[in-house]
Amino acid sequence: MSTILTGDRPTGPLHLGHYVGSLKQRVKLQSDNEQFIIIADQQALTDNATNPGKVRANITEVALDYLAVGIDPTKSTIFIQSLVPELSELMMYYLNLVTVARLQRNPTVKDEIKQRGFTDSLPAGFLVYPVSQAADITAFKADLVPVGEDQVPVIEQTIEIVRRFNTVYHTEVLVEPKALLSKVSRLPGTDGQGKMSKSVGNVISLKDSADEIRNKVKNMYTDPGHLRVEDPGKVEGNPVFAYLDAFDPDEQGLAELKEQYQAGGLGDTKVKERLVEILLAELDPIRKRREAAAQDMAAVNQMLQDGTVKARAVAGATLTQVRAAMQLDYF
Numbered sequence: 001m002s003t004i005l006t007g008d009r010p011t012g013p014l015h016l017g018h019y020v021g022s023l024k025q026r027v028k029l030q031s032d033n034e035q036f037i038i039i040a041d042q043q044a045l046t047d048n049a050t051n052p053g054k055v056r057a058n059i060t061e062v063a064l065d066y067l068a069v070g071i072d073p074t075k076s077t078i079f080i081q082s083l084v085p086e087l088s089e090l091m092m093y094y095l096n097l098v099t100v101a102r103l104q105r106n107p108t109v110k111d112e113i114k115q116r117g118f119t120d121s122l123p124a125g126f127l128v129y130p131v132s133q134a135a136d137i138t139a140f141k142a143d144l145v146p147v148g149e150d151q152v153p154v155i156e157q158t159i160e161i162v163r164r165f166n167t168v169y170h171t172e173v174l175v176e177p178k179a180l181l182s183k184v185s186r187l188p189g190t191d192g193q194g195k196m197s198k199s200v201g202n203v204i205s206l207k208d209s210a211d212e213i214r215n216k217v218k219n220m221y222t223d224p225g226h227l228r229v230e231d232p233g234k235v236e237g238n239p240v241f242a243y244l245d246a247f248d249p250d251e252q253g254l255a256e257l258k259e260q261y262q263a264g265g266l267g268d269t270k271v272k273e274r275l276v277e278i279l280l281a282e283l284d285p286i287r288k289r290r291e292a293a294a295q296d297m298a299a300v301n302q303m304l305q306d307g308t309v310k311a312r313a314v315a316g317a318t319l320t321q322v323r324a325a326m327q328l329d330y331f
């Protein structure tokens with residue numbers, strides 16, 4: 001049995017990337033493991049400080065997405081980061097064990113700084129978000145962290161912090177986590193430019209209506225060189241095929257479709273129609289479960305409160321051990 005910490009930033013409703021990258025694994029793992037799921041509102045504020053309304057509104061969006069995909073609050077503990085202040089205290093101690101240079105070298109942080117156009121305007125909190133994530137993971141002594149590929153460098157940084165903490169304070173209190181990647185650990189965005197990201201807006205959300213899905217797929221980037229139906233098309237770098245790879249249950253049929261596309265004679269419209277059909281079949285039941293859960297928001301809020309109480313107790317116990325290891329247990 002593993003202890004799992006995983007979660008999402010409440011910066012928008014969850015999308016297909018989350019579904020294949022992490023959510024499906026969480027549903028599978030929740031029965032036989034101790035799973036904590038963090039709605040990381042403090043981390044969301046590191047690049048949304050002036051937009052607290054957005055973060056607040058998306059806490060419930062994310063919670064509803066969890067219920068929609070089958071995360072069961074009797075098996076998984078779902079909680080809100082800012083309501084567990086023990087995490088911030090842990091982070092404060094860890095900040096002294098990492099260098100600014102190391103954070104600046106973190107490839108994910110580097111990419112995200114570029115993508116957000118932060119130059120002189122980089123918030124200090126954003127630069128140190130991997131340390132906050134280290135606090136989240138270690139507070140629960142998580143040994144397994146299901147994440148997308150973009151978060152692997154952040155987990156590596158957590159491992160470094162754990163090692164350094166345990167060495168410096170002569171303890172074994174902190175546990176080294178392992179990243180758990182799914183088969184599709186980096187789903188591209190509908191623009192084909194980078195990974196699907198809430199903050200970029202190149203997403204198909206789990207809550208999108210059938211019409212929105214149809215429209216988004218229709219406007220998706222494909223192979224810019226594939227101008228006429230009879231032209232040969234490229235499958236690599238073509239997000240329509242990346243989505244088919246992730247969602248099409250008919251492997252043989254998909255292999256044939258790819259061959260036909262590469263040979264020429266298969267139009268984008270046909271391929272997109274197939275994708276729409278597959279996505280609708282997958283997302284219809286999810287959307288229905290989401291709508292049902294949204295009927296009782298009081299229950300959703302209660303679930304978050306209960307999860308937070310439980311999470312706080314666990315994080316508090318770790319913090320007591322951390323403080324003792326650091327000789328901060330004064331009285």
Ligand code: ATP
Nearest residue numbers: 008009011017021147148185186187196197198199
């Ligand atoms: P933001 O743009 O605000 O950072 P996001 O879309 O990147 O939002 P996060 O909340 O940062 O989503 O990520 C939550 C989890 O989902 C992480 O484990 C992350 O690795 C994973 N994830 C995010 N996007 C993808 C994707 N396109 N493919 C696979 N996994 C993803």
Ligand code: MG
Nearest residue numbers: 009150197198
């Ligand atoms: Mg992200």
